Amino acid sequence: MRFLRLKEVMHITGxxxxxxxxxxxxxxxxxxVSLGDRAVxxxxxxxxxWMEQKVADRDNNL
Incomplete structure (x- = not known):
């Protein structure tokens, strides 16, 4: 399991x-997920x- 910080989530998802x-x-x-006082x-x-579901939704709407 790996945690992604917001900057990386934004980069990956666009x-x-x-x-x-x-x-x-x-x-x-x-x-x-909370990692501490001010970190998620x-x-x-x-x-x-979530990304795979977005692609599946697109493909099902063709």
């Missing part, structure tokens, strides 16, 4: 900071699954 947090608030993006991260496999 989303901006606001989009990541807005999608999380809407329940449309994996939740972050996302589980890499959760992000990969």
């Amino acid at each position: 989303l901006g900071r606001t989009s990541v947090y807005n999608f999380m608030a809407e329940g449309k993006f994996p939740k972050s 991260a996302w589980i890499e496999s959760d992000i990969e699954e």
Whole structure:
């Protein structure tokens, strides 16, 4: 298991900071994990699954 910090999540997904947090608030993006007082991260496999689902959604709508 690997944790990804926000900067890496943004790079991998192509989303901006606001989009990541807005999608999380809407329940449309994996939740972050608290690493301490002011540090959060996302589980890499959760992000990969979210991306795979986006591709599957696209392919199913063809």
